[in-house]
Amino acid sequence: MSIRVGVIGGGQLARMMIPAAVDLGVDIRVLAEQEGMSAKLAAVEVGDYRDAATVLAFAKTVDVITFDHEHVPQAVLHALVDAGVHVHPGPDALAVAQDKLLMRERLTELGLPVPDWARVSDAAELQVFLDAHGGRGVVKTPRGGYDGKGVRVVSGADEVADWFTALSEDANGGSLLVEELVSFRRELAQLVARRPSGEVVPWPVVETVQRDGVCSEVIAPAPHSAGRLADVAGEIASTIATELGVTGVLAVELFETTDDRLLINELAMRPHNSGHWTQNGSVTSQFEQHLRAVLDLPLGWTGSHQDWTVMVNVLGGPVGESLDDRFGAVMAEHPSAKVHTYGKEPRPGRKVGHVNVASDDLDDAVYTARAAAALLGAENA
Ligand code: ADP
DSSP, rough: OOOEEEEEOOSHHHHHHHHHHHHHEEEEEEEETTTTGGGGGEEEEEEOOOHHHHHHHHTTTTSSEEEEESSOHHHHHHHHHHTTTTESSSSSHHHHHOOOOHHHHEEEEOOOOOOOOESSHHHHHHHHHHHHTTTTEEEESSSSSSTBBBBEESSSGGGGGGHHHHHHHHHOOOOEEEEEOOOEEEEEEEEEEEEEOOOOEOOOOEEEEEEEEEEEEEEEOOOTTTHHHHHHHHHHHHHHHHEEEEEEEEEEEEEETSOOEEEEEEESSSSSGGGGHHHHHHOOOOOHHHHHHTOOOOOOOOOOSSSSSEEEEEBOOOTTTTTTHHHHHHHOEEEEEOOEOOOOOOTTTTTEEEEEEEOOHHHHHHHOOOOOHHHHHHHOO
């Protein structure tokens, strides 16, 4: 019988694990939030990932559990572990990715480079931090934020009065995270994979370009990153993976500051948008590597096929049409472009797919990937 992997969450990350699983001969099953999600091409069961009984019953049908997102509650994760289920990444590692305050605390304890930060419980505490940092800062809700939701650049504590009100109404109480407004030259991402037995393998560090808090493009490797920059980024991500006991793919989002430091912004413990380029640019894609890692199989080589790979997200798409209607035009116009679609209805701002182009010429890769995404109706391209 084949090895069986269960993925909690039916989004595009679960969807893109499917071809990797097919190639490896791994049986992949998905616990999806609802019918008709991106991962509908696998064996799908629909159920609530917040309900321990539902998740335990799903886990009984597989050999290892992994994730498409980080929102499974700690109580459910611990119920799985207590029942003897192999969960990768495990609850203690995932806790750090689930809560930005816990993340800042753990990274600071490990002596890793992060922006100046503080935990603040009321407007007065926040104002003290802002006054000490030139009157400005970035306030974040510790949990549940994504794609820039739950992140506000502020120049006064009153600009997050609504968040403090929500906290005071929350029976569990709680705090906000405030950080210095980092002056950065660009944003980078360093991905690594780690097996339970300890092996860690990095990909090259990449440059990520965001529009309105959402990833728009990725250039692999990050231009001018050879040497020290790549070494430092790789060292940071390997240290985090090892010290936090991450299993599977870990993405570390970084700021390259205007005074040449690397500061850690965010962590994701699963395949990540900044690693989609690996599907067509790397000998081992992040989806294959994630499966190998959670199954504790030897990790694959992460050398690149060509000098450069550029990924452009398709945000929005042709509203009222299907992306498929545009395929013919893209294929005819840009035969080197690799189009990946998520089976989602186009809607303004929604990530519905991406395009990868690998080339030995960076300008050619950037141009072709943007042009192909634009033909697909990407509002960001
Ligand atoms: P999310 O979890 O929603 O992705 P992030 O914490 O990654 O939120 O922040 C989203 C974006 O906001 C980042 O990609 C970056 O462009 C900007 N940002 C976040 N924190 C800071 C900071 N301390 N200084 C400057 N910009 C920031």
